[in-house]
Amino acid sequence: MFSRLGRFVVRFPWLVIAAWLIAIVAVVATAPKLTATTDQSDFLPSHYESIQAMDLQQKAFPNSTTPAALIVFERADGAPLTETDSATIVNAANQLAGQNIKDVTAIQATPPSENRLVQIAAVDMTKVTNPSDTRQSDAVKALRTALKQDVNGTGLKAGVTGTAAQTLDQTESGNKALAIIMFATIGLILVLLLLIFRSPVLALLPIIVIVGVFMLVGGLVADVSHAFDLKIDSSVQTLLSVVLFGVGTDYILFLMFRYRERLRAGEDPKTAMVSSVARVGEAITSAAAAVIIAFGALTLSTLGMYRSLGPALAIAVAVTLLAGLTLVPAIVSLLGTKVFWPSKAWQKEPTGARFGAAGAALGRRPGVFAAVSGGVLLILGIFALNFHPTFDMTSSSTSNASESVVYQKELLKGMPAGTTQPSQVYLQSGNGPLTTAETDNFKSALAVKGVGQVSEAKLSDDKTIAEYQVTLSDSPESDAALKTVKGPLRDAAHAAAPAGDKAYVGGMTSVFVDFQAAMNRDYMVVFPVAAVLIMIVLALLLRSFVAPWYLMASVFLGFAATLGAAVLVFQHLRGDSGLIFMLPLIMYLFVVALGTDYNILMVARLREEAREGKDPHQAAALALRHTGPTVAAAGVILAGTFASMMLSGNDMMSQMGFAISVGIAIAAFVMAMFFTPAVTALIGRKAWWPGHGGDAREVDLDSEWARLDPERGTARR
Known part of the structure; x- marks a missing residue:
């Protein structure tokens, strides 16, 4: 299939390019504007108490609002x-x-x-x-x-x-962060590709392609969001840009490294591109499928934030994959070897001394490599047990120097921290109009530990619903405030409601409490479903029942190690009270999904070498020698792309950028480069059961190891 696709693209490159240009113009011209929301209550289902309280407010007190x-x-x-x-x-x-x-x-x-x-x-x-x-x-x-x-x-x-000022500062901070991230990302990609290929043409190619893809994806996401009334989180634009530039560059790298390899093997440029699409197509399609499945699994989330983010990112990856298999080969087939201009290095096979030596060492002692790399992942993973989520979105999503953050802190000199965002408690009568005694008694019951002030009851027109403004002693998004609402305040309100009446605790703190419950549920559903589906993709790619199990185990170790590294740096070394509550799911999106790309690329090459008759140790050594440079280059670019988020100036983006970039680095340089091939070598041909890794054949082992590590010469396996 991929061979036929490659032949079609190479035969009709102008047709393919024209089709892409028409699609971009048509979608951009007709798509509605992509809007985002910062109101976290937009993302919760209606059965949560905070949303029921909000509905009751709109029904009984439509004009009652907290000061903007x-x-x-x-x-x-x-x-x-x-x-x-x-x-x-x-x-x-x-x-x-x-x-x-x-x-x-x-x-x-x-x-x-x-x-x-x-x-x-x-x-x-x-x-x-x-x-x-x-x-x-x-x-x-x-x-x-x-x-x-x-x-x-x-x-x-x-x-x-207050709310309106915080929204303004968050928006301005987000726009600044997006500009910084885009500039840093493009600059990083240009510099790294220039260093790798020494060609301005090839360095600019991903930028040009991805900018076009970004325009198309933005329009498609807007169309889908409008059609299905999806709530898009305000961070989606930043995440889309980083995903597109990171993943898009990775897929183009995978293709171009193989294209260069086929040219060195003596194929003419057009044949080399067809061969590259045929050989790499299955691997990057499987990698993209794993990412799309991981993102798509978010539709199972109870949170609208993730139900909309998942499809948006899945669309981005799908379009990027299509561009990598059609648009890029079409452009390169027109340029031919000029894509490497002015460098001539593509004509010569590199000695590959570093990766050859590393591959030879891994092939000889896979147990040592598996133990060391697995030990690093395990040690970092232990720190993940201390992960503490925080819901402080106000200060973490904007600069500490912004006016809203500065004066919220000044407010604490004399006012309860909850003054800017008081909670609302409602008492709804099931027995006719509420009496003064009932409203007064209920008010007294709300004065629990953690509550600074409780207002007088405000009655609805029919006097069947009472509203109380409850000012918490702690900042509305703080752990202490969440603990107060989740426990004492809700318990007291429910217990104090007279027989036949109902009490509801609302407000932003209550929303965060329900957010926490919804996310705990999502962890138990989304992660396992995504893991099973990704394992199916791996099984189909590798024609193996065994390999997907240890590959997913390595991905889980990588996830735990990444979370542990973030906990170590931000909670232990920097002294933060916790990490942003959405970090595990964001890490799942990028570390598990994108990190699987490198595992797939490495194991696909392992299987290719095994099918050519290499024994498991040789296959692992050769896979590292040939695929190591690709994984290293892609890992540096993708990790660097996400690391640019740390330049945004706010804690939320810094934490996300650090965690994802470290996770990608772990996935590329620990998991895919050493742990996975070492474990595969240890398991041997059983790794490909019930398929086979190739027919055994007699091989001069000494000459093979000498070729892999020429500096050491002949050595024992």
Whole structure:
């Protein structure tokens, strides 16, 4: 099949290129705008308590909203606010309200905190539901500009925080991060490909192809999201760009390394490309299938965030694979050997001394290599047991220097940490209108440990539903706040509801509590299903029942080692309270799925060598010699691509970039390069059962080892 595809592409390259250009233009021109949401409640199913509370609020209190923003005032010298300062703050709030800033509906100053270190003004804004609606963000910008003028010369300082301000700062931080990542990724790919192939033509080829693929994928994802009403997380654009550049470059590398090998074997350029597609096509298709399955398995998630992210990334990989098998061969078939210009190094077979020596050593002592590489994975994996998830999305998804983060911390000098995002508790009567005694008793019951303030009850028009604003003592996304809502607050609310009544705890902290429960469920469903499906792909590729088991075991070790490395660096060495809660699933997406690529590439070459009659030790040695450079180059580029996320300036992207880049490095340089071939050599021909690794034949072992490691000459196996 792949041979026929290669012949068609090489025979009709202009037709293939034209088809791609028409597809890109048509999809981009007709696709709706891809919008993203930052509202985490959009991703939870309706049976969770936080969503039921939200539905009840919309039914009974449609106009009841938490202030969109908070203005935090304090003295510039840090001293307590005087009566004069407080009066100045009230006057400043009134002046801001009088300026009629667009989409600011009300500004109301509150009394100073008990210690008089801070005073706040609550800002109501036009309610927005569409994630692409920038009215609140624009209002925050105008408010910040006007605020600077109002406090100038008063001895006060002030800043805007709260939901709308945090959303603005997160968006700006995300856009900056995307620009940095794109620039760093493209620069890294160019530099590394120049070093590997010494050709500007080949260095630019992946960039040009992937930019076109990125445009096509963006349009297709927007079409699918619009058609199925999928909620796209705000990080999808960044992840799509990194996946496309990383995976796309990998697939092009796999093809070009084999193309160069066939040219050196004496084939003409067109025949060499057909041979390359035929030989590499099955391996990269299987690798892509494993990645697509891993991403597609996310549709089993209860979280809309992952149900939409999975198909988006699966589409990206599928289109990238198609480009790697058709568009790239078509372009290269037109260029021929000019694709390597001006370098002539492609004409000469490299000595491969390093990889030849490493392959020879592995072939002689596979047990040592398996024990050392497996030991490294196991030791790092032990640290994964200390993984602690954190839901602090506010500070971790933007710069610590952003105004919303700075003034949220200033707010803590005098106000409960939950002031910016109070929780809502609802009491719904099943026995007619609520009485004053019932609402008062229920309010008293909510004053549990971890709760700073509880407001008076606000009754619905028919007096059957009461709403309480509950300000937590801790930051809404903190571990302590989640613990309060999950335990004492929900328990107290449910227990205090009179017979026949129901109580619901809502708000963002409650959403995070339910998020945690949903993710624990997903870990038990998505991971096993994906593992089984990937094993089926491996079994079909390798025609083996044995190999998929130890390959998946090595992938699991790689996953644990990656998580352990992140825990070691961020929790133990840097002292962070935890890692971002979505990190294990993100690692699953990239480390398990993409890391499997390298295993597949290495084992496919192992099987190829075995089918040519090499014994298991020789096959492992030759596979490392020939495939090691490809895996190393691809691993460096993909790991470097993800490492660029660490330049974004926020903790969430830094943690994700570190974990994924380390995971890819482990997958390439420990798992695929040493652990997998060493274990395969130890198992021997049984690794290919019930198939066979090739017919045994007599081989001059001494000459084989001398060819693999010429510096050492003849050696015993």
